[in-house]
Structure formats: C-alpha cells, structure tokens
Amino acid sequence: xxxxxxxxxxxxxxxxxxxxxxxxxxxxxxxxxxxxxxxxxxxxxxxxxxxxxxxxxxxxxxxxxxxxxxxxxxxxxxxxxxxxxxxxxxxxxxxxxxxxxxxxxxxxxxxxxxxxxxxxxxxxxxxxxxxxxxxxxxxxxxxxxxxxxxxxxxxxxxxxxxxxxxxxxxxxxxxxxxxxxxxxxxxxxxxxxxxxxxxxxxxxxxxxxxxxxxxxxxxxxxxxxxxxxxxxxxxxxxxxxxxxxxxxxxxxxxxxxxxxxxxxxxxxxxxxxxxxxxxxxxxxxxxxxxxxxxxxxxxxxxxxxxxxxxxx
Amino acid sequence: xxxxxxxxxxxxxxxxxxxxxxxxxxxxxxxxxxxxxxxxxxxxxxxxxxxxxxxxxxxxxxxxxxxxxxxxxxxxxxxxxxxxxxxxxxxxxxxxxxxxxxxxxxxxxxxxxxxxxxxxxxxxxxxxxxxxxxxxxxxxxxxxxxxxxxxxxxxxxxxxxxxxxxxxxxxxxxxxxxxxxxxxxxxxxxxxxxxxxxxxxxxxxxxxxxxxxxxxxxxxxxxxxxxxxxxxxxxxxxxxxxxxxxxxxxx
Numbered sequence: 001x002x003x004x005x006x007x008x009x010x011x012x013x014x015x016x017x018x019x020x021x022x023x024x025x026x027x028x029x030x031x032x033x034x035x036x037x038x039x040x041x042x043x044x045x046x047x048x049x050x051x052x053x054x055x056x057x058x059x060x061x062x063x064x065x066x067x068x069x070x071x072x073x074x075x076x077x078x079x080x081x082x083x084x085x086x087x088x089x090x091x092x093x094x095x096x097x098x099x100x101x102x103x104x105x106x107x108x109x110x111x112x113x114x115x116x117x118x119x120x121x122x123x124x125x126x127x128x129x130x131x132x133x134x135x136x137x138x139x140x141x142x143x144x145x146x147x148x149x150x151x152x153x154x155x156x157x158x159x160x161x162x163x164x165x166x167x168x169x170x171x172x173x174x175x176x177x178x179x180x181x182x183x184x185x186x187x188x189x190x191x192x193x194x195x196x197x198x199x200x201x202x203x204x205x206x207x208x209x210x211x212x213x214x215x216x217x218x219x220x221x222x223x224x225x226x227x228x229x230x231x232x233x234x235x236x237x238x239x240x241x242x243x244x245x246x247x248x249x250x251x252x253x254x255x256x257x258x259x260x261x262x263x264x265x266x267x268x269x270x271x272x273x274x275x276x277x278x279x280x281x282x283x284x285x286x287x288x289x290x291x292x293x294x295x296x297x298x299x300x301x302x303x304x305x306x307x308x309x310x311x312x
Numbered sequence: 313x314x315x316x317x318x319x320x321x322x323x324x325x326x327x328x329x330x331x332x333x334x335x336x337x338x339x340x341x342x343x344x345x346x347x348x349x350x351x352x353x354x355x356x357x358x359x360x361x362x363x364x365x366x367x368x369x370x371x372x373x374x375x376x377x378x379x380x381x382x383x384x385x386x387x388x389x390x391x392x393x394x395x396x397x398x399x400x401x402x403x404x405x406x407x408x409x410x411x412x413x414x415x416x417x418x419x420x421x422x423x424x425x426x427x428x429x430x431x432x433x434x435x436x437x438x439x440x441x442x443x444x445x446x447x448x449x450x451x452x453x454x455x456x457x458x459x460x461x462x463x464x465x466x467x468x469x470x471x472x473x474x475x476x477x478x479x480x481x482x483x484x485x486x487x488x489x490x491x492x493x494x495x496x497x498x499x500x501x502x503x504x505x506x507x508x509x510x511x512x513x514x515x516x517x518x519x520x521x522x523x524x525x526x527x528x529x530x531x532x533x534x535x536x537x538x539x540x541x542x543x544x545x546x547x548x549x550x551x552x553x554x555x556x557x558x559x560x561x562x563x
Contacts, residue, residue, distance in 0.1 A: 189407035193469070196363060196403075197420045197476065198396040207419060208409055308410045 041287065045280030054285060060243055062261075063269045068278040070285055072247055076160070076255030077289060079248070080239070081229050083164035084171065088224055091168070092175025093217055099176070100183045101205060121173035125233040132166030132238035133158075154252055161251040163239025170234055171224035178223060182216020183209060212308065218301040222294055229290040232259040258286040314382055316341040316480055316510040317362055321376035324357060326369065331357045333534040334376065339527075344502060344511045346525035346542065348518065349557065353531040355514045359482050362512065363399040364392050381479065397424060400473035404485040406465035408457035408472075413440075413449050416457050416468060417475045424476050435475050442508075443471035444501050463494025470501065480510040488516060499524050518558055522546050530554045 048065060058069040095117075103110040142156035186209050194204040210217075232240070241254040242264060248255045262282050269275035315338040324332040332354045339345045347355035360366045361378055364385065378386050385395055409416050417436045426432060436453065440446040445467040449460070457468055466486060473481060483502075487495040502511060502524050515521050521528055522542055529539040530553070538545060538554045549555045 187407070189403060189405050190409060192365065192368075192403065193407040193409065193472075194419075195368065196365060196396055196401040197423055197472065198393045199423050200393065203423060212410055 038287075041280050041283050044277060045282075045284040048277035048281035049284060053281060057245075057247070060245075062243070063265065063271060063275045063278065065274060065278060068281075070258065070261065070282055072244065072256040073258040073261045073282070074285060074289060075247060076240075077229065077258045077286070078293070080160055080164050080167065080235065080255065080257065081225055081293060083160065084167040084228050085221060085225060087165055087168035088171050088175050089217075089221055092172050092220065092224075093179050095172075096176045096179035096183060097205065097210075100180045101201070101209075117173045117176050120169075121177075123170075125170060125231055126236075128166055128170040128234040129236050129238060131169070132162055132234060136162040136165055137238060157252075158237065158239045158241075158254055159252045160239050160248055160255045163235040163255070166234045166238045167228045167231065170231070171228050174223045174227060175217075175220040178220025179213070179217050182213040182219070185216065186212050215301050215305050215308070218297060218304065222297040222301070225293050225297060226290065229293060230259055230286065232257070232263055235260065258282060258289065262286065314341075315339055316381065317512070318379045318382075319358075319361075319376065320378075322358070322361065322378050323375045324354075324361065324366070325371075325373045327371045331534055332361075335531075335534075335536045337529060337536055337539060339510065339512060341510050342506065342508070343526040344506050344513060344524055345527045345529065346521040347512065347514045347529050347531060348516075348521055349531035349537075351516075354534040355529075355531045356484055358531070359401075359484055359512060359514050362480070362482055363396050363401055364390070365401065367392065397476055398478050399480045399482060400476070400478035401482045402466070402469050402473055402484070402486050404488055406462060406469050406489070408460070408465050408468050410456065410458055412454045413457050413460070413468060414453040417472050420472045420475050439471040439475035440468075442474055442505070443467045444497065444504070445471055461494070463490050463497060466490060466494070466498060467501065470498075470505075474505070474509070478509070480512065481505065483511065483513040485514050485516060487520065495520075518546070518560075530557060532557070 048068070053069050054074060055071055056069040057071055059067040062068045099110060099113060103113070137156060137158060140155070141159075141162065142153070144155040145153055148154070190208055190212065191204055194208045195201075199207065235257060239254055240257045240260040244254060244256055262279060265275055265279040265282060269279075317337075317339040319335050319337050322332055322335040322337075323330065335354075335358060337358075347359065349355050357366065361374065362380060362385075366372045366374070374386055376386075377384060380395065380399060384390075409419060411419065414436055417439055418432050421427070421432050421435055426435060437446060437450075440449065445464060448464060449468075457465065460468060466489075470481075470486075486502075487498045490498065499520065502513065505511060506526075513521075513525065525542045527540065528542040528545040530537045530545065530549075530551075532553055538549055538551045540550075545554065546558050549558065555561075
C-alpha cells in the first residue's frame with residue numbers, strides 16, 4: 001500500500017475498512033437470518049410433508065399426524081389471493097392514473113389523496129380485519145340480505161368474497177404507488193410523440209403510456225400478492241374458518257386458510273409436540289405457495305418486458 | 313402565395329419569464345426555414361407554438377396572433393387534434409414507440425381513422441419510402457423499432473409524422489443526436505421533403521442551416537433579430553448580432 005506511513009492515509013484506510021466490515025456484516029446477518037428461518041422451517045416441517053398431506057381434505061382432528069392435511073387451505077389461500085388481485089388491480093391502477101395523469105399536481109385535493117394513500121399503507125392489518133367486519137359484512141352484507149329478502153344471512157356473514165375485498169383495501173396503496181411510479185418512468189418523449197401526431201390524452205394513455213407501464217404495474221401486483229398471501233389478521237373475522245368439511249364453492253362460502261391454520265395449529269393443539277411437525281409443514285406449504293404465486297407473476301412480467309422490447 | 317405560417321407580435325410567457333418577444337414572421341410554403349440562435353433564445357418555443365405543444369406546459373400565456381394556412385391557431389376554440397394532423401413534428405431525441413416499425417406508423421394512422429389493412433399497409437410503405445427507410449426495413453416491418461439504429465429511428469419518426477399527410481413539418485434539431493453519416497442522410501431527406509412539405513427546422517449547426525435551408529431566422533433573447541434568404545443572412549447579415557453569431561464570435 002502506498003503512503004502507509006502517512007497517518008492521514010492510514011486513518012482513511014481504517015475508516016474504509018470499517019465501512020466495508022460494517023456493511024458486509026449487516027448483509028451477512030440478513031443472509032444468516034434468512035437461512036436460519038428457512039432452515040428451521042424445512043428441517044422441522046419436511047418430515048410431515050407428503051403428497052397425501054397436500055392433496056387431501058383433513059378430518060376434523062387435523063392436529064393428528066395421521067389425518068392432518070392442507071388441500072382446502074391451499075385452495076382457500078390461492079382463491080382469496082387471486083380474488084383480491086382481481087379487485088385491487090383495476091381500482092389501484094385507475095386511481096394511480098387519475099393521480100398522476102389528471103389530478104392537478106400541487107392541488108390540495110391531490111395532496112390529501114396522496115396522504116390518505118400513505119396513511120392507508122401504515123394502518124395495522126388487524127384494523128383492516130375489523131373494518132372488513134364492520135363495513136363489508138355488517139353494513140354491505142346485511143344490507144344486501146335485507147334488500148334481497150333472504151330468510152337467513154347469505155351475504156351478511158364471513159366469506160371468501162369479503163375476505164378478498166378486505167385484503168384488496170389493505171393492498172390498494174401498494175398497487176397505487178407502484179403504478180404511479182411506473183407511469184412516471186414513461187419517457188416524456190413518448191407522450192409528446194403521440195400527442196404531436198394528433199392523439200388525445202386518453203388515446204395516448206391507453207395506446208402508449210399504459211402498455212409501456214405494464215411491467216411496473218405488475219410489480220405492484222406482485223408486491224400486493226406477497227403482502228396479502230401471508231396475512232391472517234384481515235381475514236380472521238371476514239372469512240377464514242377453523243374447520244370446514246367441504247371445499248368452498250361459492251363467493252359467500254367461508255374458507256380454510258394456510259396462515260390462519262398455522263395459527264390454529266400453534267395455539268389450539270391438545271398435543272403440542274405431536275402437532276409441531278404438522279405446523280412447520282403447513283408453514284412450508286404457505287411459503288411455497290407465496291413463492292409460486294410470486295414466481296408466476298414474475299414470469300408474466302418478464303414475458304411482457306420481452307414483448308415490449310421486441311414488439312410485434 | 314399565402315404564407316404557410318404567419319405570426320404577428322407573438323409574445324409568450326412561461327410564468328414571469330418572457331420567452332418570445334413580439335415575434336412577427338412569415339414562413340413560406342414548400343420551403344425550408346431554419347431557426348438559429350443561442351440556447352434559450354426561444355426558437356424551440358416558437359416552433360412548439362405552431363402545433364400548440366406548449367399547451368402541455370403549465371403557466372404558459374400567449375398573446376399576439378399566429379396563423380397556419382390563414383387560420384388563427386391561438387384561440388381556445390381551436391381543434392388542436394386537427395391542427396396537429398396538419399402540422400407534424402419531429403423531435404431532437406428520436407422517440408419511436410416500443411412497437412414494431414409497422415406498428416409505429418399504424419398507430420399514427422389509427423389515430424386518424426385509417427385502420428383498414430390494405431390502406432394501412434399502403435400508407436406504411438409510402439411513408440417509409442418518403443423517409444428513405446423502406447429499402448432498409450422492408451423485410452422486417454414487424455420487428456421492434458427499438459432495434460433500429462439512431463439514424464433509422466429518426467427517419468422512422470419522420471415517416472410516422474408524414475404518414476398522416478401533414479402540410480407542415482416541424483423539426484426540433486432533428487440531427488443533433490446523430491453521427492455525421494446519419495446526419496447527412498437526414499439532410500438529404502429534408503431537401504427531398506421540401507418538394508411536398510413546408511419545413512421549419514431548429515438547428516444549432518450553422519453549416520447545416522446553410523446547406524438545407526432557403527430562409528433563415530435568427531433569434532436572440534426571445535426576439536426575432538433577422539430573417540431572410542439563408543444565403544444573405546449568412547454572407548451579409550444586416551445586423552451586428554447576426555454577424556457575430558453566424559461567424560462564431562458568440563453563442
């Protein structure tokens with residue numbers, strides 16, 4: 001090393017070494033934690049994981065290794081996540097389009113909406129669960145029941161529909177922020193080119209801006225799915241069931257859920273030791289499902305990017 | 313012959329800044345008019361008045377008059393879409409859409425109701441031929457426009473602009489981001505297009521202005537300083553500022 005004897009230079013070397021060590025340590029810590037979490041789950045859960053475990057409907061005593069199974073939970077979680085995506089994407093994208101394309105940038109109204117979106121993102125998920133119970137089930141659901149003159153509660157009870165809608169409200173900020181970001185990243189030159197050809201603002205939006213923003217919008221969808229797949233609190237009162245003998249067949253049916261089921265296994269088991277491998281196997285399946293849903297969306301996004309580059 | 317574009321005391325403010333100061337100018341039909349002047353002199357701003365692209369910027373105020381083919385284009389009742397169909401524009405940075413070569417031109421045609429396949433294909437070929445790009449791309453019309461070279465992309469943008477048959481073509485430094493060979497091709501193209509279109513070109517390149525333009529307008533600090541046949545403006549300008557600028561003494 002040159003100039004090693006100069007105290008100033010030596011001080012700089014020590015400082016830069018410390019910087020490398022500190023950032024490296026933080027990164028290593030993260031990796032260790034990730035490996036530790038996945039390792040514990042895998043080691044404890046793999047013994048209980050079997051083809052039968054993920055492809056059969058459990059009997060009531062799902063704490064027992066013989067009868068434990070998670071097929072209804074896999075279906076329930078998948079359905080509620082996909083339904084949520086169907087609800088959240090249009091509303092989130094349209095809101096973001098309004099905010100970034102139509103609303104006056106500095107206006108008080110726009111600022112208020114932006115603040116509301118930011119605050120919505122900071123609300124604890126259990127509050128969304130209570131909101132879903134109060135608004136969707138007690139207000140909207142019971143209102144529908146009264147209006148249709150149903151003899152008993154049809155809409156006014158927990159269901160996969162209300163759980164998905166509750167999750168959609170929770171993930172709305174994620175989609176809005178990601179969409180706005182991707183709309184902003186469209187080069188001004190592309191909009192100008194379209195407008196200079198005599199396109200209206202709406203034609204430019206639907207013909208040029210949105211098609212090019214699709215990968216970014218999909219990133220919002222991926223983040224929303226990641227956030228929603230593992231959430232339990234919002235569906236606790238709005239749709240998740242402790243046990244159902246049948247698979248859900250209608251929007252108004254309740255459903256079993258991997259996350260909620262993990263909670264049940266962890267807290268309600270009469271025999272903790274025997275249930276532990278089942279619990280970890282369930283968590284393993286939840287991780288796998290979340291990962292698969294994400295992977296699916298990432299593959300779709302990659303194909304979109306390719307088709308944008310090699311547009312035909 | 314009536315001028316293609318005619319401005320009278322055209323003044324434009326961005327907020328409090330006066331970008332154009334009482335510009336009175338006539339641009340003749342089927343000729344190339346070059347706008348020259350140092351950065352920030354208002355030449356691009358004036359160009360963007362002609363197809364109302366300044367509408368996109370908040371806080372722009374315009375006074376005076378501006379007529380395109382005799383029609384006042386500053387009124388709020390003007391059909392901006394119809395104006396932009398007649399007055400095409402090519403930008404400094406080539407901006408093809410991330411679509412195919414064919415798709416870029418088809419998009420422009422579709423905006424004006426031309427969607428029937430045979431009509432679209434015919435117009436695509438015609439405009440690519442006019443932009444001297446057809447021979448290079450005729451076998452890969454459905455490949456992405458993003459794969460073309462910079463010069464080809466700019467010629468595609470010209471093809472896209474002329475596909476909808478404007479009367480006037482505005483070019484904002486169309487060759488400033490291109491290498492000398494690509495620049496030469498654009499210049500040849502401009503001389504070719506001059507037969508059918510009225511061209512207005514903003515340029516920083518004096519040699520380019522002398523090579524391709526019939527008339528030259530020199531702007532300085534938002535004012536039109538001098539305007540006349542290019543040969544005269546460049547060889548014996550009336551005004552001292554023009555002489556200093558074209559001989560490279562300032563700017």
